[in-house]
Amino acid sequence: MKRFFVFLLVLAALPAFAQSRTSNRNPGGQLSIGVRSTVSLFSGAGGAGNGIGGQFRLRFYDFLNSEWFADYLNSSVGTLGTRTDYHIGWSVMFYLPGTVQKYKHLKPIPYFLAGHCFDYTRIQGNNPFYETNSMASRWSSAVQMGIGMHIPLTPKIDFSASAQYMYHLGEEVFVETRTAVNGDQYLYVYKGAESGLEGHLLLTGSLNIRIADLWHDKKGALGNGPHVDPDDSQQQQ
Amino acid sequence: MRKLILFLSLVFPAGFIFAQDPNQDTGDGPVTMNNLAGLLRTQLTITPAWSVTAKSGNNSGSIAGGRTNVYLHGTVEYYFDERFSMRGDGYYFVNKMKTPGGMKNNHTLEVGGSWHLWKGSMIDPFIGLGAGISYVQIQPADITNGAGLVLKNYAYPAHLDPVWGPRAGVNFFSAKVFHFFVEAQYVMGSYRPSEGPILSLNEVRVSAGLGWNWVLLHKEKTLRPTI
Numbered sequence: 001m002k003r004f005f006v007f008l009l010v011l012a013a014l015p016a017f018a019q020s021r022t023s024n025r026n027p028g029g030q031l032s033i034g035v036r037s038t039v040s041l042f043s044g045a046g047g048a049g050n051g052i053g054g055q056f057r058l059r060f061y062d063f064l065n066s067e068w069f070a071d072y073l074n075s076s077v078g079t080l081g082t083r084t085d086y087h088i089g090w091s092v093m094f095y096l097p098g099t100v101q102k103y104k105h106l107k108p109i110p111y112f113l114a115g116h117c118f119d120y121t122r123i124q125g126n127n128p129f130y131e132t133n134s135m136a137s138r139w140s141s142a143v144q145m146g147i148g149m150h151i152p153l154t155p156k157i158d159f160s161a162s163a164q165y166m167y168h169l170g171e172e173v174f175v176e177t178r179t180a181v182n183g184d185q186y187l188y189v190y191k192g193a194e195s196g197l198e199g200h201l202l203l204t205g206s207l208n209i210r211i212a213d214l215w216h217d218k219k220g221a222l223g224n225g226p227h228v229d230p231d232d233s234q235q236q237q
Numbered sequence: 238m239r240k241l242i243l244f245l246s247l248v249f250p251a252g253f254i255f256a257q258d259p260n261q262d263t264g265d266g267p268v269t270m271n272n273l274a275g276l277l278r279t280q281l282t283i284t285p286a287w288s289v290t291a292k293s294g295n296n297s298g299s300i301a302g303g304r305t306n307v308y309l310h311g312t313v314e315y316y317f318d319e320r321f322s323m324r325g326d327g328y329y330f331v332n333k334m335k336t337p338g339g340m341k342n343n344h345t346l347e348v349g350g351s352w353h354l355w356k357g358s359m360i361d362p363f364i365g366l367g368a369g370i371s372y373v374q375i376q377p378a379d380i381t382n383g384a385g386l387v388l389k390n391y392a393y394p395a396h397l398d399p400v401w402g403p404r405a406g407v408n409f410f411s412a413k414v415f416h417f418f419v420e421a422q423y424v425m426g427s428y429r430p431s432e433g434p435i436l437s438l439n440e441v442r443v444s445a446g447l448g449w450n451w452v453l454l455h456k457e458k459t460l461r462p463t464i
Binding site for chain 1: 352366382
């Protein structure tokens, strides 16, 4: 009997998928690719750094977008070492209601973002005389949250800026500046016995271009920008 | 009478030479740009660069040490509309320093965008932003520690370092097939090798010269004959 009710529930849900494709005029399915540059601040075991990366975006609905990214970041550990981070992850972007359908050239579109990331970190001292315990690396997973905005440059291209705080969970890597008996300073790097949290603030600027509409929305197929009202765009053509 | 016929038969047909509509692009005469949308702009030039002594970490200094660096600079830029274009840039470092610790490699690949300030003009001032990655290495040098030990001719490793910077310039589209340009970019970054000193890569790169136009789309809108 229970199975029958489950079957009825599934059957009742089917009409949700019965809408005509032509009535779907939202920008869902739009695929964008982009390049990004990131500044890393307040890192636990390093100073400010910068990075380069790429991303693609797949938009699900008017108000929901996703960003899949990979970054390569370099930071200095004082003058004695370097921290290198490789990020690969994704974020979901939520737009404020009422802001996404009204396209206006250069008008910022704000959004919240949250997501997950996997990170490989390597910290290395740069003094070749002191190579014992001068390098440590780790894998970690992270969550990130932040805010951002798109600035539409053309109906297909936008510049996006975001600020997000990323929290890494992984083996702790400690860095000490030590002084040798001859006065040399060097970096002593070692891993802790336990896992711990470490975070940093990431400021990202990216340039994105829309290349496809995977849902093949008849009203909006590539004719509308990520934030263009489909009707306006149709009228322009 | 024969002379009159000969004169008329030569002069009248010759008049048709001047009867062509000067506003039509025959493909022969000079043509200039009045709409940049759909234009692919390319250039290859020699670019001098002057380093800016800046702080990198706690270290003050620049990788070029006050010397003028020279690059081979290539650009491919596409105008999506009259206001916005995307571009890719490559810089190949030419004048390697031979002295120990001098710059050996500093090649850069960049992607960026430009915002064009004027529409419908042959003069095209723009501002932009670029970000990319540099392949950097310095020449082998001796390293001495506090106890007087020397690592002779130590080979510093090459490193990939992210760079970015704002850019400003002007293009002058004087003809159908080529244009003149001058631009400057302030490149910012740090050389952070796994072994060796951290150095600033900050410098101002100035490019100027002749570029080539490739009109791929919207040809009828992009070209305007002048003769």
